Amino acid sequence: MESAADKANQPRRTSVWLEGKPAARGRKSERSDHPTGLDRDRIISVSVRLLDAEGPAKFSMRRLAAELGVTAMSLYWYVDTKDDLLELALDSVFMEIAVAEHEAGDADGTAGARCDWRDDLRVLAGSYRALLVRHPWVSALVGKFLNIGPHSMEFSAAVLRVMRRTGLPAHGQTGALASVFQFVYGFGTIEGHFVQRCAEAGMTQDQYYRDAMGRMSEQREYRGRFEQTEEMMEARGGDTVEEMRERDFTFALELLIAGIEAMRARG
Numbered sequence: 001m002e003s004a005a006d007k008a009n010q011p012r013r014t015s016v017w018l019e020g021k022p023a024a025r026g027r028k029s030e031r032s033d034h035p036t037g038l039d040r041d042r043i044i045s046v047s048v049r050l051l052d053a054e055g056p057a058k059f060s061m062r063r064l065a066a067e068l069g070v071t072a073m074s075l076y077w078y079v080d081t082k083d084d085l086l087e088l089a090l091d092s093v094f095m096e097i098a099v100a101e102h103e104a105g106d107a108d109g110t111a112g113a114r115c116d117w118r119d120d121l122r123v124l125a126g127s128y129r130a131l132l133v134r135h136p137w138v139s140a141l142v143g144k145f146l147n148i149g150p151h152s153m154e155f156s157a158a159v160l161r162v163m164r165r166t167g168l169p170a171h172g173q174t175g176a177l178a179s180v181f182q183f184v185y186g187f188g189t190i191e192g193h194f195v196q197r198c199a200e201a202g203m204t205q206d207q208y209y210r211d212a213m214g215r216m217s218e219q220r221e222y223r224g225r226f227e228q229t230e231e232m233m234e235a236r237g238g239d240t241v242e243e244m245r246e247r248d249f250t251f252a253l254e255l256l257i258a259g260i261e262a263m264r265a266r267g
Contacts, residue, residue, distance in 0.1 A: 015146040016084040038070055040078045040088075047089040051137045056086065083145075090141045091149025096134070097127040099158040117165040118257050124159055125184045125253055132188030136196045139189040167264045176263070180256050187249055205241040
């Protein structure tokens with residue numbers, strides 16, 4: 001039996017990207033017992049599909065192997081552990097984020113630039129939010145892994161380029177980045193979970209919302225709270241849950257952009 005001391009002396013796992021594994025596991029083995037048609041790209045693609053359908057809690061190498069029609073041991077020609085595969089799958093979906101190269105402009109994001117920094121920030125924030133909604137499992141794995149794969153790093157580099165163009169002093173750029181993208185992370189995570197909950201219930205988002213609100217309004221302890229927020233909900237606008245959420249996201253993001261502009265003016 002492995003002792004606590006033995007475990008403590010084992011090398012600590014850092015990242016699949018720091019251990020030389022991605023490059024070493026990219027090609028089909030020449031051994032005769034290697035499954036035909038199996039490669040790392042296909043393994044990652046099917047992993048993403050399973051994670052979308054079932055979430056990380058149910059994901060296993062055995063389940064993945066069954067989906068691919070191979071033995072679980074076959075997968076270990078490409079990855080050493082399930083965590084390695086999860087990290088590869090996580091990075092792969094970051095290629096879905098719209099990352100556009102723009103010419104460097106003046107500090108105000110106008111002269112010499114093809115696109116204002118504010119528009120670039122809106123695109124990156126909206127794309128990140130959409131990623132979190134399409135793949136609800138991503139939010140949990142982002143916090144688990146270093147997330148330093150090539151696609152993730154490309155997104156991070158694009159965010160940093162935009163922040164440098166805001167005109168904020170260097171010491172404030174990381175704080176601005178955190179305020180925007182931690183907001184997007186939280187908003188997209190909650191939205192993704194809600195969409196997933198509706199799908200599991202076999203209801204549209206509007207049906208689920210009406211059902212939940214109807215049930216809660218019938219309860220005496222909630223009724224007073226609904227009356228207090230009725231005016232605010234009415235002013236919120238939007239005929240559907242998605243429209244209401246879109247207005248909330250847009251307004252909140254504009255508040256953050258206005259905050260960046262205000263802090264830039266303060267110098």
